[in-house]
Amino acid sequence: MPDIILHHYDASPFSNKVRLLLGLKGLAWKSVVTPNMMPKPDLVPLTGGYRRAPVMQIGADIYCDSQVIMAEIERRFPEPKADFGAGWPINLWADRQWFQHSVAIIFGLLGDKVDPAFIADREKLSGRPFDVKAMAAFAGPARGQWRAQAGWIERALGTGGEDFLFGSLPAIGDLAAHMNIWFLKSAFPDLADELLDGFDRVKSWYPRIEALGQGSRAEIAGVEALHIASEADPAVAPFVHDTAATGGLQVGSDVVVAADDYGRDPISGKLVSASVDRIVISRSDSDLGTCNLHFPRVGFVVTGTGAG
Ligand SMILES: N[C@@H](CCC(=O)N[C@@H](CS)C(=O)NCC(=O)O)C(=O)O
Incomplete structure (x- = not known):
């Protein structure tokens, strides 16, 4: 191959x-x-x-x-095996709904620091204004929704009480659920910590996902x-x-x-x-x-x- x-x-x-x-x-x-x-x-x-x-x-x-x-x-x-549990629907939700909240928070906070060439590129990509001021205005309400979605992961981890969302082994659903947390942590680690406050299961699950590494x-x-x-x-x-x-x-x-x-x-x-x-x-x-x-x-x- x-x-x-x-x-x-x-x-x-x-x-x-x-x-x-x-x-x-x-x-x-x-x-x-x-x-x-x-x-x-x-x-x-x-x-x-x-x-x-x-x-x-x-x-x-x-x-x-x-x-x-x-x-x-x-x-x-x-x-x-990594394809088990409701991995694909979790993936689509995290790629779309949750991701849009992450984008609003991150780019709303970056505001004027966002490269105008990047803004022009993303406007062309989406066919809509990439309006960092509107994102900044939405970033407050988006934080609450972002935390609520992280709360779904916290509760799902609590249901089985095991290391990963679908049991003792990591699955595609775990990687999908991890994505937005990684995105926010990479840009604003303190804010990510604030929005994950009290989510102890997420906090101990996150490094387990990171420990998978990235292959060679x-x-x-x-x-x-x-x-x-x-x-x-x-x-x-x-x-x-x-x-x-x-x-x-x-x-x-x-x-x-x-x-x-x-x-x-x-x-x-x-x-x-x-x-x-x-x-x-x-x-x-x-x-x-x-x-x-x-x-x-x-x-x-x-x-x-x-x-x-
Ligand atoms: N649904 C796509 C979304 C991919 C996506 O939006 N990727 C971002 C980067 S993380 C992107 O391509 N942005 C425009 C670019 O990088 O040119 C997927 O799952 O791969």
């Missing part, structure tokens, strides 16, 4: 969640550090326009979004990753196409895939297969040859373009 390559950056919370899963599985991986804003000349040719972090590459298979990245790591490396990481250049993709062929898609998962679209149809939250850049290609978990499309160009792009089924829209 070709190496796992993670296109990511250190401060990215979604990337950190994936790095922890690589640690949980004890895997070796290659790291391509991408910029935290556009342009991303070594990433976008691989993804056909998807620009968010992280992206995982294995040869000519490109996995866009931390949900499908974690699912593929679990599929290829089933031991130790080796840096490579973005151009090397592009070269690896150009030399490889995509693997056979790991499941049978389920027409019901795409509203009737057939294999081989020309389609456009886009996230349904932010960063909705359309990615076009031919439908390879889709299931309740995943959408796979293929793209070909003269530089890279054919790559298969994988997206999670939940959180992405796939539409037929009529041709093909």
